[in-house]
Amino acid sequence: MADDGVNTKVEAVSKATTETIELRTEDGGVFDVDKPVAMEFLILKSFYEDEGRVFDKTSIRLPNVKQLELSKVIEYCTRALEFGAKSAAAAGDKDAERMVRQEREGFEAEFVDELSNEMLKELILAVNFLDIKEMLDFLIRSVANRIRNRSVAYVRQFFDIENDFTPQEEDQIHQENAWAFEGVDAD
Amino acid sequence: MNAGYSMAGTSNAGGGGGGAGNSNSNGSPITNIAQDHIITILLLLPIDSILSFAMTCKRFRALVFSDSLWESICRRDWGPKSVDALKSSNLHSQQQQLPWMRLYKQVSRLESVSCINLTYTDGELVLPRPRASHSLNFVSDCLVLFGGGCEGGRHLDDTWVSYIGKDFQKMLQWQKVNSGIPSGRFGHTCVVMGDCLVLFGGINDHGDRQNDIWVGQVTCHETLGITLSWRLLDVQSVAPAPRGAHAACSIDDRLMLIHGGIGLNGLRLGDTWVLELSENLCYGVWREILTYPSPPARSGHTLTCIGGTRIVLFGGRGLGYEVLNDVWILDMPETCLKWVQIPYELPNIPEGVSLPRVGHSATPILGGRLLIYGGEDSYRHRKDDFWVLDISAIPSINVQPTTLNSRGLLAKMWKRFQAIGYKPNSRSFHRACADPSGRYLYVFGGMIDGFLQPVGSSGLTFDGELFLVELVLQL
Numbered sequence: 001m002a003d004d005g006v007n008t009k010v011e012a013v014s015k016a017t018t019e020t021i022e023l024r025t026e027d028g029g030v031f032d033v034d035k036p037v038a039m040e041f042l043i044l045k046s047f048y049e050d051e052g053r054v055f056d057k058t059s060i061r062l063p064n065v066k067q068l069e070l071s072k073v074i075e076y077c078t079r080a081l082e083f084g085a086k087s088a089a090a091a092g093d094k095d096a097e098r099m100v101r102q103e104r105e106g107f108e109a110e111f112v113d114e115l116s117n118e119m120l121k122e123l124i125l126a127v128n129f130l131d132i133k134e135m136l137d138f139l140i141r142s143v144a145n146r147i148r149n150r151s152v153a154y155v156r157q158f159f160d161i162e163n164d165f166t167p168q169e170e171d172q173i174h175q176e177n178a179w180a181f182e183g184v185d186a187d
Numbered sequence: 188m189n190a191g192y193s194m195a196g197t198s199n200a201g202g203g204g205g206g207a208g209n210s211n212s213n214g215s216p217i218t219n220i221a222q223d224h225i226i227t228i229l230l231l232l233p234i235d236s237i238l239s240f241a242m243t244c245k246r247f248r249a250l251v252f253s254d255s256l257w258e259s260i261c262r263r264d265w266g267p268k269s270v271d272a273l274k275s276s277n278l279h280s281q282q283q284q285l286p287w288m289r290l291y292k293q294v295s296r297l298e299s300v301s302c303i304n305l306t307y308t309d310g311e312l313v314l315p316r317p318r319a320s321h322s323l324n325f326v327s328d329c330l331v332l333f334g335g336g337c338e339g340g341r342h343l344d345d346t347w348v349s350y351i352g353k354d355f356q357k358m359l360q361w362q363k364v365n366s367g368i369p370s371g372r373f374g375h376t377c378v379v380m381g382d383c384l385v386l387f388g389g390i391n392d393h394g395d396r397q398n399d400i401w402v403g404q405v406t407c408h409e410t411l412g413i414t415l416s417w418r419l420l421d422v423q424s425v426a427p428a429p430r431g432a433h434a435a436c437s438i439d440d441r442l443m444l445i446h447g448g449i450g451l452n453g454l455r456l457g458d459t460w461v462l463e464l465s466e467n468l469c470y471g472v473w474r475e476i477l478t479y480p481s482p483p484a485r486s487g488h489t490l491t492c493i494g495g496t497r498i499v500l501f502g503g504r505g506l507g508y509e510v511l512n513d514v515w516i517l518d519m520p521e522t523c524l525k526w527v528q529i530p531y532e533l534p535n536i537p538e539g540v541s542l543p544r545v546g547h548s549a550t551p552i553l554g555g556r557l558l559i560y561g562g563e564d565s566y567r568h569r570k571d572d573f574w575v576l577d578i579s580a581i582p583s584i585n586v587q588p589t590t591l592n593s594r595g596l597l598a599k600m601w602k603r604f605q606a607i608g609y610k611p612n613s614r615s616f617h618r619a620c621a622d623p624s625g626r627y628l629y630v631f632g633g634m635i636d637g638f639l640q641p642v643g644s645s646g647l648t649f650d651g652e653l654f655l656v657e658l659v660l661q662l
Contacts, residue, residue, distance in 0.1 A: 016299065043194060044194075056352060060193070061193040062194050063194060064194075121215060124224075125216060128220055133443055136224075137227075140224055140228055141231060143228055144228045146238070147228075147236065148231075148232055148236050150239070151239065152239045155239055155240055155243050156244070160215035161243045161244045162244065163243070164244050164245050165244070165245065170242070174242065177238040177241070177242065179295065180234045180238050180295075
């Protein structure tokens with residue numbers, strides 16, 4: 001398969017040969033994605049199922065997604081499916097369930113730790129476009145964790161927001177909200 | 188390879204909430220994702236972070252300062268029951284929507300309660316006689332009173348009901364609805380599960396401890412008026428030892444937790460048990476919770492459930508007869524239930540020296556906090572103070588510890604409230620219960636200081652007063 005971008009082969013979820021689908025990102029990346037993982041992207045799922053298309057190895061172009069983001073998305077979704085399967089297998093055994101949960105929490109913590117604020121935001125846009133609910137929930141929780149208990153300045157910087165309040169307006173809103181900050185340490 | 192497909196690319200994909208004005212030049216593209224996602228993020232944040240977000244720019248201030256967002260915040264922090272109860276009582280006053288943001292602020296900054304005497308002094312009406320260690324509950328729009336101990340150390344076995352509805356401040360009209368069933372007792376517990384009452388244990392005036400369970404249901408007939416029927420619950424497992432002066436609370440609408448109390452031979456217990464009721468409330472199964480550490484043995488303490496998930500244990504009298512002030516929390520539902528003690532130093536709390544108590548009441552009030560009232564100290568001095576216990580800052584055992592230091596966590600844990608209006612007598616072993624919104628607390632009976640005799644085993648004075656404690660809010 002000729003290509004000028006990165007050609008990544010994703011490890012199959014199961015040992016048997018799984019159907020794969022080829023996804024092309026807007027910056028030339030080409031990915032062979034296992035069907036179960038690809039079907040987690042609801043935008044693809046409805047494309048096939050709703051439209052009644054046959055699932056063949058045609059290539060799909062994703063205009064809003066770059067290769068770095070897509071590789072991260074594929075990584076997360078592949079692991080999420082694995083954890084889902086492990087969880088189902090452990091059902092009923094409290095200790096095994098707890099182990100799977102802890103393993104997943106460990107993976108998610110590491111996964112999000114490696115993401116810069118920029119990357120986190122880009123991923124949200126990509127996952128929003130691809131319509132992957134579980135991963136979007138995870139990313140949103142991660143954003144909340146990043147801005148929790150942070151100063152106004154930090155939140156502005158995180159979202160790239162410009163302060164459009166006048167100094168008087170800022171003072172006033174600060175005073176109105178002072179009640180919620182009693183007893184909280186400065187950021 | 189044939190030509191592939193191309194997904195439609197949009198710059199504002201995914202639900203596009205917010206309508207016109209959603210795309211905005213202020214901020215990175217992420218601020219243009221559906222408003223719903225931003226709201227989801229906000230609802231994961233503490234209040235100060237939500238307000239910091241509002242202070243970033245005008246657009247986000249408008250987003251945050253909306254009452255529908257604050258209704259969700261109230262639901263999150265106070266529990267859905269309070270919010271629904273407030274909404275349904277508001278329908279009567281024909282207001283459009285409650286000012287949730289203003290309400291949240293008011294409730295957070297409450298520092299006082301207002302008391303009103305509801306005792307009907309007209310000599311004509313038959314009233315429940317003065318008593319202590321009875322049970323008082325708010326269920327199916329009614330106040331229900333059962334049993335207790337009275338003059339001469341005798342037990343009572345009468346059930347009284349008063350319809351309240353939505354008019355919380357009117358004088359109550361008590362109606363005696365039952366006598367004899369369940370058998371007379373005091374120091375029992377009675378908790379509300381949905382539309383029913385679940386009564387457990389207690390001591391009768393022969394000193395016999397009980398461990399039977401009774402389920403009570405209120406019915407309002409058009410012609411017969413209000414009736415309450417009690418029936419004995421079929422227990423299909425090992426039951427906890429018989430006891431009185433234990434603590435109990437309901438969790439959700441099918442579980443009851445109990446702890447401690449005084450068992451056979453007058454020994455104080457420290458065990459924890461959970462009762463699970465069947466869907467039709469016809470039978471129940473007990474399970475003991477064995478964890479270490481767990482709250483030491485005691486009696487006359489309280490167990491209260493906050494928001495359906497956290498149980499708080501406070502105070503009581505321990506094995507060595509000492510009066511306690513420790514606070515323990517149980518987080519439910521967790522795969523492994525564990526009691527966690529919340530350590531705090533009395534000297535760090537203004538007027539904290541009056542905190543240790545037994546025979547007090549602890550009732551969940553609006554705002555997800557506990558209102559603790561009355562009780563007595565180790566010198567048998569009865570109290571008349573109101574304290575609010577706030578455990579919202581304490582993270583659950585499964586949550587990663589945040590940057591909050593322990594001083595910050597514990598700073599807002601205890602707050603002494605002022606009481607304005609009617610000044611009730613200091614009392615202990617009274618009972619209190621709140622309406623579903625958590626704004627109105629009813630308090631009945633208890634032991635008060637005798638005026639003629641000094642306090643002694645034969646000099647107990649039982650009180651028959653009913654008063655209302657209100658959280659004053661401007662809706």
